Ligand SMILES: O=C(O)CCC(=O)C(=O)O
């Protein structure tokens with residue numbers, strides 16, 4: 001059939017020459033696409049993270065022109081307003097998850113690199129071949145086209161191949177990797193996490209850590225472009241520089257608490273150790289190793305109060321339940337900077353182990369456990385601490401109306417701590433360093449039932465290590481007959 005044909009290249013040699021010129025342009029375009037892929041690959045292979053900064057900056061400028069980038073979509077699932085409860089830095093146990101996640105994300109990036117590389121390899125093999133054929137034509141255009149095989153080949157490749165190349169370029173590299181990342185977005189640390197981590201680093205000033213060490217910690221990783229981090233960093237540095245403790249000052253001006261944290265209290269050495277074996281018949285078989293720390297107020301420690309197996313078991317029970325710890329403010333429990341850790345409650349009659357520990361506490365303290373609280377297991381994280389506080393409530397309100405106030409505290413240490421993390425009683429010039437298995441016991445109330453303000457105490461920031469403790473607050477009411485209000489309360 002003889003249908004009209006409007007534009008057709010093959011009907012004239014000069015039309016075909018135009019086609020050759022166009023082909024050369026398209027090959028150059030394909031080549032610059034290959035260059036772009038290669039730039040991306042080089043960043044992934046690069047050992048310096050600054051390369052990523054300039055790329056991200058370039059993309060950022062580009063994005064303003066092109067509003068519908070994948071990164072825009074990704075930003076929508078931002079987790080900026082995550083609650084403190086899910087914070088990462090407040091427990092070492094929580095941060096372990098982050099390491100595992102990081103390994104997965106690096107693998108994802110690696111798979112993306114492989115995919116980019118596969119695409120680039122194809123281009124690297126093909127572009128030179130395309131160029132060679134095109135060059136032949138370009139040097140002797142009319143001669144080239146005069147050969148019918150060449151003419152046919154030119155028409156064929158220009159008609160079919162570039163459609164395929166378009167598909168090839170359009171096929172996105174990395175969508176699956178973006179989805180992979182997006183799926184973990186909510187598990188990544190939030191800006192709040194970063195702020196808390198900076199505050200934690202700042203708390204380490206108690207230990208007169210040199211500024212360059214903090215500098216190193218804050219600048220590791222890819223942060224040159226992240227102005228937010230940069231501001232926080234100078235904020236932290238200013239705080240440290242303004243911190244009088246870093247300058248040589250008279251010893252008596254240094255707060256008693258941070259002195260204690262640094263282990264600079266003079267040890268109290270006139271007291272003694274004994275085997276506690278009389279509270280119950282069981283203790284004759286397995287006496288408790290008791291060390292009297294202070295007589296007034298009465299503070300003792302029990303060494304090896306928990307076995308390593310018992311501790312492992314308790315930690316495994318608590319680990320999946322850990323939640324950001326709170327403090328009691330105006331009748332509400334809220335997360336605050338003064339207490340940065342994660343904790344979990346375990347009922348005292350949860351299982352054989354918790355019941356056995358309860359009986360042991362009775363042997364240790366000679367107090368009744370009725371009306372006392374559940375075990376509170378805590379794990380401290382980066383610079384984690386519990387600022388100086390009283391354990392007693394000293395109110396007639398809800399917490400104390402039925403069971404009475406917290407007469408005494410048993411603080412079990414479930415871990416050693418490499419550096420920092422002592423429990424300090426600033427008013428008593430007493431610091432207790434954590435020792436796995438040890439239990440610290442003290443009375444919070446005076447004989448007349450009011451709070452003993454000498455028991456002000458806190459957990460110092462952890463410098464190196466994962467500090468685990470288990471607290472049991474023993475309540476007053478059940479002690480009515482075993483530890484009655486003494487004569488002093490009549491006065
Ligand atoms: O972690 C510490 O050393 C102190 C903990 C404490 O005071 C508490 O839990 O009430």
Ligand SMILES: [Fe+2]
Pocket residue numbers: 389390391457
């Ligand atoms: Fe306490």
